Each structure stands twice: as C-alpha cells, then as structure tokens.
Amino acid sequence: MTAALTAFTVPTRTLRALATTEPCAEGTRLVRDVRRSKRLVLLRAVLDAAPGGRSGATADHWALLEEAERHDPGAVRDVLHYPATGVWAEETLRRLHAPYGPPADLAHLGALAAAAALRAGISFTHTLRPLHGRLVLPTLGVLRPGPPGPLALTERSWDPDDPATLPLHALPGGRTALDDLDPYRAPGPARPAPLRPARRLTPKGHKRWDTQWSGALTLLRRYDTARAEETLQLLRSVVPLGGASRSHGATLPAAAGSVLARTQAPPALAATLVHEVQHGKLTALSDVLTLHTADRTARHWAPWRSDPRPLEGLLHGTYAHLALAGYWQRAALYGARGAWAQHARIRAQVAAVLPALHADERLTPAGREFTDSMAAAERAMDELPPPGDQHAAARRAVDRERRAWCEKHPELAPFTQV
Incomplete structure (x- = not known):
C-alpha cells in the first residue's frame, strides 16, 4: 500500500513546516490528501480480494456507492473516509488474506453504501441484515428495526426523530463526532485493554462530553487559534475510552482522523487534542516519506x-x-x-x-x-x-x-x- 502512495512529493518547505508542528495550510492539505489516497487504495484492495467482488452482493454494494457518488461526491467521500471505515477496511483485508480465523465482514460494505445513499438523498432500495437487532450506518448512527430478518432500506429509512434510531452524537462547534456507536470505532480484540472504547454513553455522558469539548475548544481558540482550526480540520471523530482506561488519549493509524480520549477537564482535554493531532500528522507524513x-x-x-x-x-x-x-x-x-x-x-x-x-x-x-x-x-x-x-x-x-x-x-x- 505504501508503494501506491509514492506519487506524493513532499517539498522541503512543507517538510520543514510540518517538523515545527506549527499548523500550516500546505501541511494540512498534505495530511488530508495522503489519508484520502491511502483509504481509496485500501478500499480497492478489499474489493479486489473479496470473493466474487465483481459480482453478487459485494458488487451491488459498490454499485450503490457509485450511484450515490454521482449525486453527492462529498457525502460519499465523508462516509468512505470516516475513521471507523479505515478500521473496518484494514481488518477485512487482513481476514480475507488469513487462512484461518473469523470471516471477513463484507456485509459492512452494504452499510457504508446505504449510509452514503441516505446522505446523498437518492432514491434506492437496498437489503441488509441487521446484526443482533442493530444496523450500523456509518456517520449516521444505528437503526434498531423491530422484527428480525433482512431489512429493505430506502431513502425514507433514516429518521433521527424515530425512536428506532440512535443518531451519532455531534460535538458542538464543528463536524467532529463523538463516536460511541460504530463497532469499528477502534481496532478489534487485539487492542490493549487501556484503549478499549466506552460503551454507548447516556444522555448525561453526552452532555458531559459537550461541556468538556466546548471548554477545550474555547481554550484552544484563546491560546492558539491556528491549532484550534487544525484540530477541527484533521479530527473527524473522538472515541470515548472505557472507564477502566488510565490513558488520556491515543491515536491509532488505522483510524486516521480519530482520537481515543477519556473524559477530562477542558485544560487537559485541550492538551490531549494538541498532542494526539500531531501523531496523526506524523503518521500521514511517514506513509509517503x-x-x-x-x-x-x-x-x-x-x-x-x-x-x-x-x-x-x-x-x-x-x-x-x-x-x-x-x-x-x-x-x-x-x-x-x-x-x-x-x-x-x-x-x-x-x-x-x-x-x-x-x-x-x-x-x-x-x-x-x-x-x-x-x-x-x-x-x-x-x-x-x-x-x-x-x-x-x-x-x-x-x-x-x-x-x-x-x-x-x-x-x-x-x-x-x-
């Protein structure tokens, strides 16, 4: 995969600017471009490795993605480049190439396609099978359909006000999501215990995060406006860490654009965000240099x-x-x-x-x-x-x-x- 990213060139000026850690437009642009290119290469590798990837259900999922992209490229791009999608894609590719172990979750590609179609606002019908009574729609949230069995999704299937839906929680002040829903919000069972994500938060937990996030952004904007803007541009999701975690925060390469963090006072959270965003920048640079x-x-x-x-x-x-x-x-x-x-x-x-x-x-x-x-x-x-x-x-x-x-x-x- 790294070889496919060799087309990127990093001018000396950009390299030096990134090295100072100070936010700069060309550095932010490079990080975002590298992440997008790497994700597309990874998704293509999943499609190529999938059994019957050019036919059957996998091909149908991909066709729906392409149709949604023709209507709203931005919506599809956000779904495909969402941090949890990267975790799913890496885990799926690993399972596709493993002789033993659990099967690859290729059905999740259908959830990605449905989420993209819903966000693009196109007319469609797509049948998916909920798992344990839940159907995750990345960047949107979770559907909890009533009767078991396959579910035929249409453009009317997602209603944030419907009690059967659990919308993904949006943090105030930008497009960063507080992700306590997506099953791929952090790598699977192999992850160390201190980095296990929290379960679904209560409304009180969401409110606590809103307060701490708003306070952290206020401090960042007061002390370092450029870093506040960089954080909002490069951070698409925050994953709450479980209560047993002693780690303030972590960044995992598979989930580019996401930070795992525990609840903490705004001054500490602001520092955690500054710290973790740098790991993401350096990871992107190391992918091409x-x-x-x-x-x-x-x-x-x-x-x-x-x-x-x-x-x-x-x-x-x-x-x-x-x-x-x-x-x-x-x-x-x-x-x-x-x-x-x-x-x-x-x-x-x-x-x-x-x-x-x-x-x-x-x-x-x-x-x-x-x-x-x-x-x-x-x-x-x-x-x-x-x-x-x-x-x-x-x-x-x-x-x-x-x-x-x-x-x-x-x-x-x-x-x-x-």
Whole structure:
C-alpha cells in the first residue's frame, strides 16, 4: 500500500513546516490528501480480494456507492473516509488474506453504501441484515428495526426523530463526532485493554462530553487559534475510552482522523487534542516519506515514558511533546495558571532527547532534515522564556531522571547519549 502512495512529493518547505508542528495550510492539505489516497487504495484492495467482488452482493454494494457518488461526491467521500471505515477496511483485508480465523465482514460494505445513499438523498432500495437487532450506518448512527430478518432500506429509512434510531452524537462547534456507536470505532480484540472504547454513553455522558469539548475548544481558540482550526480540520471523530482506561488519549493509524480520549477537564482535554493531532500528522507524513530505517527494537530513553522506546516511538513522542511545549508557552503568555511550569518541563524533556534523536545513524536525509527543523523550533522558544530559572530547573530535573533511568537500564545507557 505504501508503494501506491509514492506519487506524493513532499517539498522541503512543507517538510520543514510540518517538523515545527506549527499548523500550516500546505501541511494540512498534505495530511488530508495522503489519508484520502491511502483509504481509496485500501478500499480497492478489499474489493479486489473479496470473493466474487465483481459480482453478487459485494458488487451491488459498490454499485450503490457509485450511484450515490454521482449525486453527492462529498457525502460519499465523508462516509468512505470516516475513521471507523479505515478500521473496518484494514481488518477485512487482513481476514480475507488469513487462512484461518473469523470471516471477513463484507456485509459492512452494504452499510457504508446505504449510509452514503441516505446522505446523498437518492432514491434506492437496498437489503441488509441487521446484526443482533442493530444496523450500523456509518456517520449516521444505528437503526434498531423491530422484527428480525433482512431489512429493505430506502431513502425514507433514516429518521433521527424515530425512536428506532440512535443518531451519532455531534460535538458542538464543528463536524467532529463523538463516536460511541460504530463497532469499528477502534481496532478489534487485539487492542490493549487501556484503549478499549466506552460503551454507548447516556444522555448525561453526552452532555458531559459537550461541556468538556466546548471548554477545550474555547481554550484552544484563546491560546492558539491556528491549532484550534487544525484540530477541527484533521479530527473527524473522538472515541470515548472505557472507564477502566488510565490513558488520556491515543491515536491509532488505522483510524486516521480519530482520537481515543477519556473524559477530562477542558485544560487537559485541550492538551490531549494538541498532542494526539500531531501523531496523526506524523503518521500521514511517514506513509509517503521514509524518515528512518530503524526496526522496532525498544532501547531509547524517553522522559515521558518509563519503558524503553524504539526510534519510531521516540520520534513520535518528541514530535507530539514539541507541539505541547509550544501550546503551553502560548497559554502561559495569556496568563493560564501553571502553564509556564508545564512549558518548562515539557520543553526540557524535548531538548534532552533531540540531540540523541538527531544523531541516530538510521535517519534518512529527509529524517535528518525533519529533526533539524524540530530542533530549530525548540531553540526558537528561547525568544519567550519562562520567568526566573524555571527552564534551567526543569532541565536539571530531566537530567536527574535520565541518570536514574540509565542506572535502571545500564545496557541501554549509550542510546541516551549523543
């Protein structure tokens, strides 16, 4: 699939702009274009691998998608590029090529087609079979038909006011959905327990999320308008994490354009969104540009983690924390309580690992250009330093943490030095 994306070129100017983590029009456009191209390649691979993909039910589903696209390309594009669709497509392709295991859920392609047709407003009739009394229509919600058995859908089948429907919850202030319905909103059983999505929320749970989301957007717009706009452009859905999760947030490559997050106060949620959006940007860039040739061996110190990290993980973590350091610096300049301490701590962490990251021999020329620009962005923060000796104190604290980590992992100590 990566080979099919080699047609993308990343100008040096765009690469450097993305490396700073600062939002820019060309960077946002590249991320969105890469995601769309990758999704289309993936969907085509599913169709090609499906048994009888050119005939039968699968072909009928695809034909309905094409008909809907002729009437409303935007509606179909939103359904096909919805984050959960990517999770379904990757899982389906994996199952189609697996000799054993559960069968591929090709019937979900019919749900995608029906959702696209409903949103396009075309006249159609399409028969689907609900699962456990529910029929998921991506980007719309869930239908709960009465009698069991196949359901003939038409253009009149979706009524948000009908008690038989569960509409997908829209968060205020944009087109981002709070997805607690789609069965593919997060990868399947193999996902780690801390990243399991919450079950369907109650109206009270939706209201809590509305309040926290609105508060987070207000803070983002106050402190960093460009990052607020970037968040709304690149984030199509938020998936609530289950109550047992201790993770603030996560981004999964299969669900491009989505963030898993737990409920949290607006200041923490705003920081989580800034952090997770960067992972999505770097993932898209890495799909079309090789930044390093390292394997997945975990041997690097990262001050925001207790466990050793592979180079890829270190690069992602440094990139996301660089954005956080810039966000908290702007928040501090607006007088946000505790923001200078947050900025100083996170910037010191980034500064501590950038030299080792940049010196790694497995970086490609593009990767070295990228880390060069990251380091330049970190140094530029000197123009607006925190008051007193907060930055120096934070650096000393991080140095102590590094020494303690090296004592705990003596065999890995060389990888923390330049």
